[in-house]
Amino acid sequence: MAAVIPDQSHDHPHGPSGLMRWITTTNHKDIGTMYLIFSFIMFLAGGVMALAIRAELFQPGLQVVAPEFFNQLTSLHGLVMVFGAIMPAFVGFANWQIPLMIGASDMAFARMNNWSFWLLPPAAILLIGSFFVPGGATGAGWTLYPPLSIQMGMGMDMAIFAIHIMGVSSIMGAINIVVTILNMRAPGMTMMKLPLFCWTWLITAYLLIAVMPVLAGAVTMLLTDRHFGTSFFNAAGGGDPVLYQHVFWFFGHPEVYILILPAFGIISQIIPTFARKPLFGYASMVYATASIAVLSFIVWAHHMFTTGMPVTGQLFFMYATMLIAVPTGVKVFNWVATMWRGSMSFESPMLWATGFIFVFTMGGFTGLICAIAPIDIQIHDTYYVVAHFHYVMVAGSLFALFGGAYYWLPKWTGRMPDERIGKLHFWCSMVSFNITFFPLHFLGLAGMPRRVPDYALQFADFNAIATVGAFGFGLSQLIFLWVIVKAARGEGQPAAARAWENADGLEWTVPSPAPHHTFEEAPVVR
Amino acid sequence: MSSCARWAVLAIALAAAQASSAQSRYNFQQPVSEVAGQIYDLHTLMLLICLVIFVVVFGVMFWAVFHHRKSRGAVAAKFHENTVVEIVWTIIPFLILVGMAYPATRTILNMKDTSEAELTIKVTGFQWRWGYDYLQGEGEGIRIVSNMSTPREQIEGKADKGEHYLLEVDNPLVVPVGRKVRLLTTANDVIHAWWVPAFGVKQDAIPGFIRDTWFRAEQEGVFRGVCAELCGRDHAFMPIEVHVLSASEYSAWAEKQLAARAELAAEAAREWTPGELAERGSKVYATNCAACHQPDGKGIQPVFPALDGSAVVLGEHEPLVDTVLKGRAGTAMAAFGGQLSDLEIAAVTTYLRNAWGNNVGDHVAPAEVAAGRAR
Amino acid sequence: MNPSLDKYFVPEPSKYPIFGSIALLLFGAGAVMWLNEVGPGPIVFFLGIAVLIYMLFGWFGQVVRESEGGKYGKRVDASFRWSMGWFIFSEVMFFAAFFGALFYIRVLSVPWLASGDNEALLWQGFTGNWPTAGPTAAETFTPMGAWGIPALNTLILLTSGATLTWAHHGLIKGRRDQLRNGLLMTILLGLTFLGFQIYEYFHAYADLNLRLTTGIYGSTFFMLTGFHGLHVTIGAIMLTVMFFRVQAGHFRPDHHFAFEATAWYWHFVDVVWLILFVVVYWL
Numbered sequence A: 001m002a003a004v005i006p007d008q009s010h011d012h013p014h015g016p017s018g019l020m021r022w023i024t025t026t027n028h029k030d031i032g033t034m035y036l037i038f039s040f041i042m043f044l045a046g047g048v049m050a051l052a053i054r055a056e057l058f059q060p061g062l063q064v065v066a067p068e069f070f071n072q073l074t075s076l077h078g079l080v081m082v083f084g085a086i087m088p089a090f091v092g093f094a095n096w097q098i099p100l101m102i103g104a105s106d107m108a109f110a111r112m113n114n115w116s117f118w119l120l121p122p123a124a125i126l127l128i129g130s131f132f133v134p135g136g137a138t139g140a141g142w143t144l145y146p147p148l149s150i151q152m153g154m155g156m157d158m159a160i161f162a163i164h165i166m167g168v169s170s171i172m173g174a175i176n177i178v179v180t181i182l183n184m185r186a187p188g189m190t191m192m193k194l195p196l197f198c199w200t201w202l203i204t205a206y207l208l209i210a211v212m213p214v215l216a217g218a219v220t221m222l223l224t225d226r227h228f229g230t231s232f233f234n235a236a237g238g239g240d241p242v243l244y245q246h247v248f249w250f251f252g253h254p255e256v257y258i259l260i261l262p263a264f265g266i267i268s269q270i271i272p273t274f275a276r277k278p279l280f281g282y283a284s285m286v287y288a289t290a291s292i293a294v295l296s297f298i299v300w301a302h303h304m305f306t307t308g309m310p311v312t313g314q315l316f317f318m319y320a321t322m323l324i325a326v327p328t329g330v331k332v333f334n335w336v337a338t339m340w341r342g343s344m345s346f347e348s349p350m351l352w353a354t355g356f357i358f359v360f361t362m363g364g365f366t367g368l369i370c371a372i373a374p375i376d377i378q379i380h381d382t383y384y385v386v387a388h389f390h391y392v393m394v395a396g397s398l399f400a401l402f403g404g405a406y407y408w409l410p411k412w413t414g415r416m417p418d419e420r421i422g423k424l425h426f427w428c429s430m431v432s433f434n435i436t437f438f439p440l441h442f443l444g445l446a447g448m449p450r451r452v453p454d455y456a457l458q459f460a461d462f463n464a465i466a467t468v469g470a471f472g473f474g475l476s477q478l479i480f481l482w483v484i485v486k487a488a489r490g491e492g493q494p495a496a497a498r499a500w501e502n503a504d505g506l507e508w509t510v511p512s513p514a515p516h517h518t519f520e521e522a523p524v525v526r
Numbered sequence B: 001m002s003s004c005a006r007w008a009v010l011a012i013a014l015a016a017a018q019a020s021s022a023q024s025r026y027n028f029q030q031p032v033s034e035v036a037g038q039i040y041d042l043h044t045l046m047l048l049i050c051l052v053i054f055v056v057v058f059g060v061m062f063w064a065v066f067h068h069r070k071s072r073g074a075v076a077a078k079f080h081e082n083t084v085v086e087i088v089w090t091i092i093p094f095l096i097l098v099g100m101a102y103p104a105t106r107t108i109l110n111m112k113d114t115s116e117a118e119l120t121i122k123v124t125g126f127q128w129r130w131g132y133d134y135l136q137g138e139g140e141g142i143r144i145v146s147n148m149s150t151p152r153e154q155i156e157g158k159a160d161k162g163e164h165y166l167l168e169v170d171n172p173l174v175v176p177v178g179r180k181v182r183l184l185t186t187a188n189d190v191i192h193a194w195w196v197p198a199f200g201v202k203q204d205a206i207p208g209f210i211r212d213t214w215f216r217a218e219q220e221g222v223f224r225g226v227c228a229e230l231c232g233r234d235h236a237f238m239p240i241e242v243h244v245l246s247a248s249e250y251s252a253w254a255e256k257q258l259a260a261r262a263e264l265a266a267e268a269a270r271e272w273t274p275g276e277l278a279e280r281g282s283k284v285y286a287t288n289c290a291a292c293h294q295p296d297g298k299g300i301q302p303v304f305p306a307l308d309g310s311a312v313v314l315g316e317h318e319p320l321v322d323t324v325l326k327g328r329a330g331t332a333m334a335a336f337g338g339q340l341s342d343l344e345i346a347a348v349t350t351y352l353r354n355a356w357g358n359n360v361g362d363h364v365a366p367a368e369v370a371a372g373r374a375r
Numbered sequence C: 001m002n003p004s005l006d007k008y009f010v011p012e013p014s015k016y017p018i019f020g021s022i023a024l025l026l027f028g029a030g031a032v033m034w035l036n037e038v039g040p041g042p043i044v045f046f047l048g049i050a051v052l053i054y055m056l057f058g059w060f061g062q063v064v065r066e067s068e069g070g071k072y073g074k075r076v077d078a079s080f081r082w083s084m085g086w087f088i089f090s091e092v093m094f095f096a097a098f099f100g101a102l103f104y105i106r107v108l109s110v111p112w113l114a115s116g117d118n119e120a121l122l123w124q125g126f127t128g129n130w131p132t133a134g135p136t137a138a139e140t141f142t143p144m145g146a147w148g149i150p151a152l153n154t155l156i157l158l159t160s161g162a163t164l165t166w167a168h169h170g171l172i173k174g175r176r177d178q179l180r181n182g183l184l185m186t187i188l189l190g191l192t193f194l195g196f197q198i199y200e201y202f203h204a205y206a207d208l209n210l211r212l213t214t215g216i217y218g219s220t221f222f223m224l225t226g227f228h229g230l231h232v233t234i235g236a237i238m239l240t241v242m243f244f245r246v247q248a249g250h251f252r253p254d255h256h257f258a259f260e261a262t263a264w265y266w267h268f269v270d271v272v273w274l275i276l277f278v279v280v281y282w283l
């Protein structure tokens, strides 16, 4: 994506050039680009770990990796994908799009914005580097439950510090986004005219500010339990291992909405454009998003139904969790109603958006099934849960990211994405995704636990299918790389300012590619 | 109906067909307890409701996708809100949810009712085996340590995998049919989870805490489960096997166990020669220690230290016995005092001092271990 | 404040962020090495801190120069206000994690440990009376009483809040002496608080047999008061910087958000202490 740099001579970035330009930049577009590239690299890294996991699970028995290394792969796959790939990718989108969409000249704190990004590589170094230290990376799962995480070697400490650093980055990034949206809108851009992508990000940013510090607290307690003799998670000293789970999931459940709300925002931009019809129920979309965010704080213990909570706790958390289906349903219905009696065309962004609604909703339904506490007793910590969260995070967050990338690629590079390859990417991904993850539901129901390098014989067939699918899905992502590289190198059809026929919003009023500086004079929105 | 929905229906039909066999590949295992049955039905109900909503919602969407296309000359309408519709599709899902919550609540209340148990068994998770103590009811006093019995060669692909690959143990849990069994779960080192799908029971075993759950097996037979909480290296290798026996078979079994226990206690009290100790110790080592310290005593660097040549092993008795008895806090080296008898610890330490390259030539007496416990 | 500035200030490219990143990498890597006793841990760790201090000085120095140079308009000022508010909210949530832990331990898990099957099968005789160092605690300890130093410290912090507000009034009304004196008093009160806190820790270790390792009581006590103390230290450093800026003639009655931000932070630390005093020392 290097060619995103607009090199029209009248609009060159000032300040240092070469590598130093990228290290010192305060430009939201540069920083957005760096976020996107970083997150794609992390996606490949996490994907390679996933492929190693799938390779080991191709057939019963131990073939490819040793059990302890398998656990490290699983743990780091989860951490890298969540914190390294999906979250930074959305922040990259926010950086590029929010100032453009609200008519601001840049982010509110441009220097701090740079720091938010440049904190990520150190965190990645600590996280990925932990594979290479004595004892290897942490093998306690991405959830890092004690006492297992207390037993781990120094890789665990590296993960803890990586999480601290990523937390600092996320909090600063979130504050920046909140302030930008609240304070930098162009005249006339009232809150209820705010594009939905900005709305969902605003609410996501609040979630981040509220829960990242809680995660920091949780891993700090782990650190002191490991090295300084505290007893937070040790019953012999009066603590409780389950305390960690409460603190972690108080962060963890809002976190999964951090991973999906911006995706909802992207979809809400794409659908009206290609349905050539305004978004149905704008206001209810906003309220639904806010309700999801509020509810997300009172459902955390649905990850802990098997810990043996008192019955009142189980009931409360079950009911609260089920409620989330209502606002999420509102969103799904609104999207469908937007498509209804539209005049639709299916360029790549719209394909991804339609695919998203379809497959994400399947993940939502399996989530609801997990929320039914008695059923969850059977499927907790099985592949059913793995299927659920890949449906919402891969077919949800990741598909939305792809859709958004195709949608705004013209604005970033000045070139339309290659439709032929884009469609190929979509169909290959859609098919291989389902081949990979649909069978996992059956595995989970039939009793295959998660986080195991080996399994009983009756699970062999579906695992083999899933592994084949996973390699197909991985290969499909190389097609995406091809689309991006093509556009970034300036190949393909040049894009107009309004790259898509019915695209609406301030970002489509500036040239494609967007010049280095935009909206230095604020536009007026009527 | 869209093609995907058709596939889903097909899958459900297949699942239903499969459900009659005990080992379904598409659905829950055949339930053999009341709770498991309720869960099974609850899941079927949920699945159907979701499927119906799914078909309706995506029926509408795909109808629009195919008919409201620009290429088909569709002209976009202008509407963008409708308060009535929006309220309706908020309330209807809510009502559906209430309908789902009702049976779920009843099942939870049933699952949580551990009163009036006829048999109480404490289940302890160890890295990586299960221990069972019969605390109350017929068979009180029985103690079982249950290790996976699938040979390493099968796992490593050096031998053909057996029918119950990874789901078989040396000493299964044995319970009588039709009686309410209350389980108290706890753990010795990290969190494990005791899970037998056919009974609808999954309960975390948390170190330092006791949690309880219950089941009543309605059918004789062998039922299998696994540890369902990541517990380290051999998490995949700590299965659960439960034998459900008829009342009379169970009584016979319990009697035999108790007699064997008495015999064992008598045996522990007698004098043991160093040779006998070491021989017994090698068995203890193979089942309890070899997973980490490896059969050749070389360990796995740097996580699990080598015992071959270890200064602790070759040094004084007291620290060595203490290490095994009480473990090392904050490391994977757990306290074995809870799962091994004095005799077994004496045996394994004696073995260590004389195995591989180690040859101290002395032995550790069970009395020293008893003294260690008192310290 | 310069109302004629309607263009939002976007800073030039800056080298400070990357120093900050390097600092945190060194800090984290150094801490990991130190804790696990491999490589030159402490050296790397302190190198990280040194780089961080350099970065903070440089960065904030630049911000101060830009501010005093009249580059920030009304909107930048508003941005600072929003951001400081949300930053403090994130700090509130950090403390909430620890307060939540204390609540869970005291209200739920310790009573569980001391009752029913937990007591009968695992921890016979454990009564679960708070304060406790857990069921296996071998030695006894004396918990920290509320009405000695902690009560005094409460008074000190409350007073410091008042003196700071007094200083702020001085700033608004253009009375520089009042501003200076108020600030100085606040800093001194803050330092006194810290001094007492350090004394209290020594006392706990030396006389009360109360340590970080004293089970769950020691863990929650030292972690909560320790993180609070750390925040008081940071606040005191911020106040000191403000003091020197006042000496250098910075701030005007209508343009002094740095001062206000520091005051917000100080009040936040104050409120945390009040909660701490009630739930950690008193109840």
Ligand code: HEA
Pocket: A143, A256, A257, A259, A260, A302, A303, A321, A322, A324, A325, A326, A328, A329, A330, A332, A361, A363, A364, A365, A366, A367, A368, A370, A371, A372, A376, A379, A380, A381, A385, A388, A389, A392, A393, A396, A397, B050, B053, B057, B092, B093, B094, B096, B097
């Ligand atoms: C993007 C991330 C994301 C999203 C959006 C969700 C969404 C939901 N999740 Fe998921 N979840 C995860 C990521 C996510 N989850 C992850 C990562 C884990 C595992 C973590 C780990 O253990 O490692 C997990 C685990 C998890 C569990 C714990 C399972 C277990 O470990 O035992 C549960 C249980 O309640 C759950 C529930 C839900 C629910 C109810 C929703 C709801 O928000 C879904 C709502 C959507 C719909 C319901 C569909 C659309 C609605 C309609 C069409 C309306 C009509 C519908 C009805 C009336 C039924 N999730």
Ligand code: HEA
Pocket: A043, A044, A045, A046, A047, A048, A050, A051, A053, A054, A074, A075, A077, A078, A079, A081, A082, A086, A140, A141, A142, A143, A386, A390, A393, A394, A397, A398, A436, A450, A451, A452, A470, A471, A472, A473, A474, A475, A477, A478
């Ligand atoms: C948003 C986050 C995210 C994403 C995108 C993914 C993506 C994938 N995950 Fe994910 N996964 C998690 C989050 C995510 N996962 C989490 C949180 C866990 C839980 C961890 C835990 O239990 O602690 C988990 C656990 C998990 C498991 C369970 C492991 C276990 O329990 O032991 C499995 C197993 O199949 C799996 C598979 C995959 C696969 C095949 C992909 C694929 O989509 C990946 C596709 C990408 C690529 C393959 C890389 C790109 C291509 C190349 C580099 C080119 C080379 C390719 C070829 C030669 C083929 N994941």
Ligand code: CUA
Pocket: B125, B126, B128, B191, B192, B193, B227, B228, B229, B230, B231, B232, B234, B235, B236, B238
């Ligand atoms: Cu024991 Cu997993």
Ligand SMILES: [Cu+2]
Pocket: A252, A253, A256, A299, A300, A302, A303
């Ligand atoms: Cu959740």
